[in-house]
Amino acid sequence: MMRGMADDIVRVAQLSDTHFLTDADDAEGGFAYDTAAAFEAVLADLDGGEALDLVCVTGDIADHGRAPQYARAAEAFARLPAPVNVCPGNHDQQLAFGAGMGRPGVGTSRVIETGVWCFLFVDSNAGVMTVGDDGLVRDPDDYGDRLHRNGALGSAEAAWIRAMHDATTAEHVFVWLHHPPDPPAPLSHDADYAAEWAALMPDLPKVRGFGGGHTHVPDDYSFAGVPAFVSPAFKNNFDLEAGTLLPPGYRRYEFATDGTISSETRLVGEDTWPRHPLGRSVMALLRAEITYAEFDEIVARRRAAPD
Numbered sequence: 321m322m323r324g325m326a327d328d329i330v331r332v333a334q335l336s337d338t339h340f341l342t343d344a345d346d347a348e349g350g351f352a353y354d355t356a357a358a359f360e361a362v363l364a365d366l367d368g369g370e371a372l373d374l375v376c377v378t379g380d381i382a383d384h385g386r387a388p389q390y391a392r393a394a395e396a397f398a399r400l401p402a403p404v405n406v407c408p409g410n411h412d413q414q415l416a417f418g419a420g421m422g423r424p425g426v427g428t429s430r431v432i433e434t435g436v437w438c439f440l441f442v443d444s445n446a447g448v449m450t451v452g453d454d455g456l457v458r459d460p461d462d463y464g465d466r467l468h469r470n471g472a473l474g475s476a477e478a479a480w481i482r483a484m485h486d487a488t489t490a491e492h493v494f495v496w497l498h499h500p501p502d503p504p505a506p507l508s509h510d511a512d513y514a515a516e517w518a519a520l521m522p523d524l525p526k527v528r529g530f531g532g533g534h535t536h537v538p539d540d541y542s543f544a545g546v547p548a549f550v551s552p553a554f555k556n557n558f559d560l561e562a563g564t565l566l567p568p569g570y571r572r573y574e575f576a577t578d579g580t581i582s583s584e585t586r587l588v589g590e591d592t593w594p595r596h597p598l599g600r601s602v603m604a605l606l607r608a609e610i611t612y613a614e615f616d617e618i619v620a621r622r623r624a625a626p627d
């Protein structure tokens with residue numbers, strides 16, 4: 321029996337966008353946090369908190385989807401204080417993710433039922449994957465902008481969500497996924513992806529909410545009448561209103577038997593990762609006023625001719 325079942329509340333921690341690197345990898349010119357150090361800070365906070373039934377990790381596990389990065393992530397996740405289940409993000413590579421994440425206590429299950437709740441782990445990259453002649457689902461050959469890509473369900477994933485929602489005998493369904501539907505963060509707006517979820521929701525009356533990541537902007541908002549929660553990342557986090565960086569962090573959730581959900585953001589290591597003001601060009605990127613290509617040009621120009 322899961323630990324939280326004593327009072328029928330299901331307690332979950334959500335980690336997201338852990339972006340694990342190996343020591344040999346370059347962490348984006350110093351703009352990214354040391355994600356291994358961020359993991360240790362989160363682990364210490366988890367160990368000091370209430371007992372958990374499950375830890376969900378919602379994608380961008382490995383910074384570049386490489387096998388050694390998954391090995392490091394899986395070793396770290398095996399130290400978490402509850403069973404762990406992960407789903408992929410746009411930085412994850414389909415086959416390396418599948419081969420690299422599972423080990424005792426760390427899984428890639430797509431459905432977990434606990435008490436009156438059913439957790440669905442949706443692959444919000446499914447709509448951009450290709451099916452080979454051998455029937456195997458792979459990353460597309462041309463995945464050039466994958467590091468910045470927003471979500472896509474595609475017809476097969478949408479059909480799977482409907483089927484699982486209808487098949488479960490649980491009263492309440494919660495969706496864990498990398499790309500939250502229609503988040504407030506401007507850079508992650510994607511009308512096509514939002515429309516996919518909007519079309520699905522009338523068929524999913526048991527869905528009580530969403531837990532996602534991707535934006536690196538911790539948030540909660542409402543989508544189609546249910547709450548959507550966005551977890552902090554480990555790699556770098558942004559406060560768009562204050563115009564600053566935020567420390568790394570995670571979320572805690574309590575799932576009640578009546579279908580209600582409470583959730584709080586936990587940021588860790590304020591001294592290690594201070595809330596530095598963001599530069600004008602970073603803010604312009606995060607507000608979607610310039611593209612990634614334009615942002616990269618500005619950075620390259622500055623490197624070539626520093627003031």
Ligand SMILES: [Fe+2]
Pocket residue numbers: 337339380409411534535536553
């Ligand atoms: Fe990410």
